[in-house]
Amino acid sequence: MLQKFDLVVIGSGPAGYIGAIRAAQLGLKTACIEEWKTSDGKNALGGTCLNVGCIPSKALLESSEQYEHTLKGLATHGISVSGTKVDLAKMLARKDGIVSKMTGGIEYLFRKNKITWLKGHGRFAAKNGSAWTLQVINGSDVETVEAKAVMIATGSTARHLPGIPIDNEYICDNIGALSFSDIPRSLGVIGAGVIGLELGSVWRRLGSKVTVLEALPTFLAAADESVSQEAWKIFTGEQGLDIQLSANIRKVVIEKKKVVVEYQHDGAVKMLECDRLIVSVGRTPNTDNLGTEVVGLKVDNRGFIEVDDHCRTNLPNVFAVGDVVRGPMLAHKGEEEGVMVAELIVGQKSHVEYNAIPWVIYTSPEIAWVGKTEQTLKSEGTPYRIGQFPFAINGRALGHGDAKGFVKMLAHARTDEILGVHIINTHASELIAEAVVAMEFRASSEDIARIVHAHPSLSEVMHEAALAVDKRALNM
Numbered sequence: 001m002l003q004k005f006d007l008v009v010i011g012s013g014p015a016g017y018i019g020a021i022r023a024a025q026l027g028l029k030t031a032c033i034e035e036w037k038t039s040d041g042k043n044a045l046g047g048t049c050l051n052v053g054c055i056p057s058k059a060l061l062e063s064s065e066q067y068e069h070t071l072k073g074l075a076t077h078g079i080s081v082s083g084t085k086v087d088l089a090k091m092l093a094r095k096d097g098i099v100s101k102m103t104g105g106i107e108y109l110f111r112k113n114k115i116t117w118l119k120g121h122g123r124f125a126a127k128n129g130s131a132w133t134l135q136v137i138n139g140s141d142v143e144t145v146e147a148k149a150v151m152i153a154t155g156s157t158a159r160h161l162p163g164i165p166i167d168n169e170y171i172c173d174n175i176g177a178l179s180f181s182d183i184p185r186s187l188g189v190i191g192a193g194v195i196g197l198e199l200g201s202v203w204r205r206l207g208s209k210v211t212v213l214e215a216l217p218t219f220l221a222a223a224d225e226s227v228s229q230e231a232w233k234i235f236t237g238e239q240g241l242d243i244q245l246s247a248n249i250r251k252v253v254i255e256k257k258k259v260v261v262e263y264q265h266d267g268a269v270k271m272l273e274c275d276r277l278i279v280s281v282g283r284t285p286n287t288d289n290l291g292t293e294v295v296g297l298k299v300d301n302r303g304f305i306e307v308d309d310h311c312r313t314n315l316p317n318v319f320a321v322g323d324v325v326r327g328p329m330l331a332h333k334g335e336e337e338g339v340m341v342a343e344l345i346v347g348q349k350s351h352v353e354y355n356a357i358p359w360v361i362y363t364s365p366e367i368a369w370v371g372k373t374e375q376t377l378k379s380e381g382t383p384y385r386i387g388q389f390p391f392a393i394n395g396r397a398l399g400h401g402d403a404k405g406f407v408k409m410l411a412h413a414r415t416d417e418i419l420g421v422h423i424i425n426t427h428a429s430e431l432i433a434e435a436v437v438a439m440e441f442r443a444s445s446e447d448i449a450r451i452v453h454a455h456p457s458l459s460e461v462m463h464e465a466a467l468a469v470d471k472r473a474l475n476m
C-alpha cells in the first residue's frame with residue numbers, strides 16, 4: 001500500500017534529522033529516507049556529522065590533546081609521568097563507541113517522535129496533483145511513497161582531485177583519515193582548510209610529522225587576519241606544523257607503500273614522501289541521482305540546490321537545507337534551517353539569522369568567530385572601533401597553563417553595535433556563545449562591558465575586549 005506523509009525528509013544528517021524531529025513535534029506525519037551504511041554494513045542515521053565528521057573528529061581531537069598534555073603539559077604543574085604511550089586501537093574504539101551512542105540516540109528520537117525511517121536511496125519520481133511521489137531504492141527493492149512536502153537534506157561528500165584516487169588506506173578523505181590503522185610517521189595533507197588543520201593536528205599530536213600543502217597564497221582567508229596570523233605563528237612555530245602555501249599539486253602516486261606527492265612550490269618542483277595522505281580540498285553537495293531533472297528542481301552549476309533565504313526551492317512545497325544549499329557547511333547552520341522549514345510548513349513565521357552563525361575551527365588553540373572580519377569591514381567602508389584583549393594576563397587562563405590568544409571585538413564606530421567577535425584560545429568554541437547571543441540581540445560593545453562576568457573566568461577576556469573598544473580595559 002502506498003504510504004502517504006505530510007513531510008518526507010531525504011537525508012538524516014543534522015539538517016534532516018533535526019528538521020524531521022521539529023516537524024513531528026508540530027504534528028506532521030513525517031518520514032526520513034536515509035541510505036547510510038556503516039563500514040560493517042549496518043544502516044545508520046546521523047549523516048556525515050555523526051558518522052564521519054564532527055563527532056568522531058572531536059573524539060580523536062580530545063584523545064590526542066590528552067596524550068599531548070600528558071607528555072608535555074603536566075610537567076609544568078609539577079606532575080611527572082613516565083611510560084606514556086598510545087593504544088590506537090583503543091582510542092579508535094572509544095571514538096566508534098561515541099559515534100554508535102549518538103547515532104543510536106537518533107534512532108531512539110525517531111521512535112519517540114514516531115518518525116518513519118525509510119532505509120534506502122531517495123529520489124523524486126513524479127508530481128501527483130499537489131503531492132510529490134518519491135522512490136526509496138534499497139538494492140533491487142523499490143518502494144514508492146507520497147509526500148505533501150519534501151525537505152532535501154542530502155548533505156555533502158569530500159571533493160576529490162582529478163587523477164588522485166582515494167583508496168582510504170594510503171590516500172584518504174575524511175573517512176579514512178578518522179580510522180588510520182597505525183600512526184603514520186609522516187603524513188601529507190592537501191588543503192589547509194578546516195579539515196586539513198583539524199585532522200592534521202590530531203595526527204601531529206599523536207606523533208606524525210605533518211606537511212600541509214595549500215594551493216592559495218593566504219592562510220585561513222575566511223578568518224580575521226589577526227587571528228590567522230596568530231594561528232600561523234602558533235601552528236608553524238611552536239607546534240612545528242609544516243604548512244606550504246601556493247603549492248601546486250602535479251602528481252600523486254603510491255610507491256613501495258609510500259605516497260609520493262610531486263608539487264610546485266617557490267618556483268621549484270618538489271617531492272613529498274609520506275606514509276599517508278589526507279585530501280581535504282572542500283566538499284561537494286549530494287544531488288546525484290536525486291531525480292532533480294525528472295521534476296525540474298533547479299540546481300546550480302556547482303551542484304547546490306538553489307534556494308531563497310527561507311530554503312524554498314523553485315518547486316512548490318519542496319525545500320532544501322544544510323550542506324546541499326548555499327552558505328557555510330556547518331552542522332548547526334543546517335539544523336536551524338531544518339527547524340525553520342518545519343515551522344514554515346505549518347504556517348509559522350520562522351527564519352534563520354545568517355549573520356550570527358558561529359564558526360569554530362577545532363585546532364589547538366581553537367579559533368572561533370561570529371559576524372564580520374576587520375578586512376570585510378574595511379573593504380565595505382564601514383567605520384569601526386576595535387577592542388582586543390589577550391588571555392596571557394587572565395588569571396584563569398594562566399591557571400589552566402594555557403594562556404594563548406586573544407578576543408577581538410569589532411563595533412560600529414557610531415552606533416557601537418557589535419559587528420564581529422574573533423577568538424583564538426583553547427576554549428574559543430564555548431566562549432563564542434556569548435558573542436552570538438549579543439549579536440542576535442544586536443547588542444553594543446557597551447552592553448557587554450556593563451555585564452558582570454564571573455571571576456576568575458576566561459569570559460573576563462570578552463568583558464575586557466568590550467571595554468577596550470572604548471579604550472578603557474581595566475587590567476591592561
Ligand code: FAD
Nearest residue numbers: 011013014015047048049053054122155322323329330331
Ligand atoms: P550530512 O551530514 O552530509 O547528511 C546527509 C545525509 O543524507 C547522509 O546521511 C547521506 O547518506 C544522506 N543522503 C544523501 N543523499 C541521499 C539520498 N538520495 N537518499 C537517501 N539518503 C541520502 N560542522 C560543524 O558545524 N562542526 C564541526 O565540528 C564539524 N566537523 C566536521 C569534521 C569533518 C571531518 C567533516 C567531514 C565535516 C565536519 N563538519 C562540521 C561539517 C558537518 O559535518 C556538515 O556541515 C553537516 O554534516 C551537514 O549536515 P547535513 O545534514 O546537511 O548533511
Ligand code: NAD
Nearest residue numbers: 191192193194195196214215280281282283329360361362
Ligand atoms: P575547506 O574549504 O575548509 O578547505 C579546503 C582548502 O583546500 C582550502 O584552503 C583550499 O584553498 C584548499 N585547496 C583546494 N584545492 C586545492 C588543491 N588542488 N591543492 C591544494 N589545496 C587546495 O574544506 P575542507 O577542509 O575539506 O572542509 C569542508 C567543509 O567542512 C568546510 O568548509 C567546513 O564548512 C566543514 N567543516 C567544518 C568544521 C568545523 O566547523 N569545525 C570541521 C571540518 C569541516
